[in-house]
Amino acid sequence: MTSYRADITAVARAAGVSPATVSRVLNHPGLVSAPTRNRVEAAIRATGYIRNRAAQSMHGRRSATLGLVVPTVDYSIFAELVQSFNDAVAEHEFTLLLATHGYDLAAEYRVLRKLYEHRVDGIALIGLDHDADTFRLIASQDVPVVAAWAWAAESPLPCIGADNAEAGRVAARHLLDLGHRRIALVFPPSDKNDRARARLDAVQAALAAAGCAPPARWCARAPYDTSQAKAVCRDLLAGRDRPSALICGNDVIAQGAIAAATAQGLAIPGALSIMGIGDFPGSADTVPALSTVAIPARRIGARAGRHLVECLSGGPPAGILRERLPVELHRRGTTAPPGIA
Amino acid sequence: MTSYRADITAVARAAGVSPATVSRVLNHPGLVSAPTRNRVEAAIRATGYIRNRAAQSMHGRRSATLGLVVPTVDYSIFAELVQSFNDAVAEHEFTLLLATHGYDLAAEYRVLRKLYEHRVDGIALIGLDHDADTFRLIASQDVPVVAAWAWAAESPLPCIGADNAEAGRVAARHLLDLGHRRIALVFPPSDKNDRARARLDAVQAALAAAGCAPPARWCARAPYDTSQAKAVCRDLLAGRDRPSALICGNDVIAQGAIAAATAQGLAIPGALSIMGIGDFPGSADTVPALSTVAIPARRIGARAGRHLVECLSGGPPAGILRERLPVELHRRGTTAPPGIA
């Protein structure tokens, strides 16, 4: 009842044993006889003892935390990944140390340092673009790390994710196959976002190969924010020289595009086809349902979590892991052949 | 370059000072003279030293972590709260220890214990319903805590949030004011979710007071999942005896309702009005835009973070804080007077 916080020696005193025995009950219960174990467990309950992971981790023991660094948890972009990563590692008694950097790679370095200060046992971060400082820090630390979300054949870090270039190609191909030639692009600033850059480059390459590279005025920039994307798309769709289809950097932008088109009285997909990338939760169930290229966020998160857990249980990090999870085209209600309005 | 991890004594050796001085440079730079400070800082960089928060926190010093316990980070329900909470505390050098329990209050107790094992400096959790064990644990720990999201006049824990009953009343009132009398409800199971329960009870009370308590077949249960909600709503709207309006437990369910109604060819809001609660990101920009009662998630998260930070800087916890943030009706495109189809 007192506000004094019991430590291991208090428990030991209460149970009439040594602190070592209490420690053993907690960590190697097999080493201590049943009667004393019961006595100790009773003492733990009676004193309200809660073990101190900080003191534990001072012995080179695990801190039982894993760091997860994402650009943002806003919107549902990374929500599924965070959740599935968490579920995967929580099973193994790990707790998540979560940090965000808002797409600022210098901030990413700082939060990463903080995670190392807390002696996380492993680290997952998003994507392959990072500061040189960040790479150096990771290399110096000897803590398992995995870059989730994106995949690249020559990634310097172990990576588990989708091939964003392919996602872009699939999106472009879909619209081209439907017969579109007047295709506009709405993507986020991609200088520090390898995922967006890979998608955009691939889309442009595919369109150029098909002989319909979009003019500059059809290459718009919008952040990952539905309302702002809506405003950008309104401008894009305002003129009379209008594209017949839009490829959006992700589903959040695509929702903004749908809103803008509807507000302008453009029928979807009759007068305008819209293509997202990501397949975020809800995208299948909006009206009209969004055509998109699915990035398997849940599988990526779960797989990344599992990978770290494996590394930490002496799993085989033979060579650096690079795992590509497939993207998948979902034809839904926002795409159709052009000009059937 | 070696994989040896420098500790404070290595830095001290490199700088030609004692470990105590290094510690002082890090924690009380004012106490050490400029020349030695520079020498030490150079040594820190040279050795790649990263301080060890675990060892630090053993001295009763802060762990610089705050625990945040949410039901889930899936969907965008709590995403804004997590993000704004994080932003608020990151400014003060705190890192987030995130745990989820999937609306299982026994699991909540377990993750809370884990957070205490890590010696978090403060804890935020969602809502006011918790196991008796959880309340006991919190009371015994002498760590500042705040219940975010929901507000209640007699909350045993400090709370910062919205009055969910009022949110329910506002939603019901809006539809009643529009002239609806045939109103159906789609809510999640509310036995362990005080927010949903408060909303549902208030809605039912308001409808009963207006003489149009919904029959049991119009009180549907759906989890917070658009697809599943869609299925539930399809059944609800299938019969010929159809409500003229729907109140949904939150916006995720409402999106499912919109999808179900559209799939059945019901015009919104002509043939069916739909009301959400929450105002999640994107709700304003779907088509049609969702009428909803906004819960100020960002403000709640930021305020909760700020409150903990204040408690930890000797702020004034004079009496237990109970702060109510206002809900707000957003009339948008999914509600209209009945029967104008």
Add this chain to the structure above:
DNA sequence: AATAGCGTTGCAAATGTTTTCATCGCGGTT
């Protein structure tokens, strides 16, 4: 000239736990 006071630094104790090593008692072997 002796000393008081001050700023800077080092020493060593303390923090809570794990783990190695040693001890102890006990049943079974030779």
Add this chain to the structure above:
DNA sequence: AACCGCGATGAAAACATTTGCAACGCTATT
């Protein structure tokens, strides 16, 4: 009867850091 091995437990060192206390070399005061 002496001994060996074994299971269970305790004593103490180790982990990386912080901090109270003491000591040191100065300057300024009496």
